[in-house]
Amino acid sequence: MIALGAVLLTVVSLKFCVITEQLYFFEVLTLIVVFSGGEAAHAVKRFTGLYTGPYFDPTTATNITTQLGTHAYLPCKVKQLGNKSVSWIRKRDAHILTVDRYTFIADDRFQAFLVESTETWTLQVKYVQARDAGQYECQVSTEPKMSHFITLNVVVPKIEIVGEPDRFVKVGSKVELRCVITQALEEPAYIFWYHDGQRVLKYDKSAIDIQLEREAPETTISTLVIYYANPEDSGNYTCSPSNLDSSSVLLHVLNGEHPAAMQRGKNSASPIPGWSHLSVALGLAACTPPRFAIAFTLTLAMISELISY
Structure with a gap:
């Protein structure tokens, strides 16, 4: 009886184990199916979401401002x-600039x-010119086409040397030429000065110096200082910033x-001395005695010479 009971207990245990394994397997299988289904559903949701295909990121910029001579970067974020394919098109002439790379x-x-x-x-525009300003279209090759427009604004800095275009100074005097650059988003990488086409170098700071200062966020000033001017310093001086006009x-x-007197001497259009007085004499001779006309003309010429000195 004891042996028979042991055998029956063993059989029952084995069946219980088999049933337990089947239940365990079923539970595991159920968990896998549920988990997989959830992940699959999540994956589908993540892919489709609100859109079933390409769409533009709503945070993508619509206006880009850059400075003349610098590089511009126009972003187009496509999810x-x-x-x-992604194409870039210039709107003013409908020119296709790029397709993908x-x-x-x-x-x-x-x-x-x-x-x-x-x-x-991203569309890169190197060394931006004034004519590059305008709208650019980022187009996706869907049916129908999808487009995102970006406006490129080009800021053109102003440059001038303060004062008259002709500067007159005495020998030995101190000269300061101030070159002011305004409306500049970026400070120039360099500002060179040229004297009659030759670059001015400040080897001797006691004789000549070049000073640079950033006066405001959009203003840069370069000053050329000549401490003791001499006749050899005469000539054309040009302020030339990087990537800008001079x-x-x-x-x-x-x-x-x-x-x-110096200006009159250089004016090729000035009348020949004596011609104005001769014209007066001819005019007076028509209505006065010749002797009076000649005397008046000579007097006028003498007064004119005295005034010129």
Whole structure:
């Protein structure tokens, strides 16, 4: 009886184990199906969401402002792009600039590249010119086409040398030429001065110096200082910042001369001395005795010479 009981107990235990394993397997299988279904549903939800295909990130910029001569970067963030292409088109002439990474314009200043981590197709415009300003279209090759427009604003800094275009100074005097650059988003990388085409170098600071200061967020001033001007310092001085236009002034170093006399001497359009007096004499001769006309003309000429000195 004891042996028979042991056998029956063993059989019951084995059946219980089999049933337990089946239940366990069923529970595990159920958990797997539920988990997989949930993940699959989550995955589908993550992929589709509100959109079933490509769409533009609503945070993408619509206005970009850059400075003349610098590089501009126009971003176009496209989500769920898949196998679609991204093109950049210049709106003013409908010129296709790029398609994906390929450039379709002869101007090599334009280039498109993808920043994969942010899903952003960026159009780069190197050494921006004033004519580059305007709207650009980022287009996705869906049916119908999807477009995102960005306006590029180009700021053109102003540059001038303060004062008259012709500067007159005496020998030995101190000269300061101030070149002011305003409306500049970025400070120039350098500002060179040229004297009659030759770059001015400040080897001897006791004779000449170049000072640079950033006066305001959008204003830079470069000052050329000549401590003791001499006749050799006369000539054209040009202020030339990086990637910007230049400005010039004419410096005249006088050795005892009067500026007005110097200007008259250089004016090729000035009348020949004596012609004005002769005209007066001819006019008077028509209505007065010749002797009076000649005397009046000679007097006028003498007064004119005295005034010129």
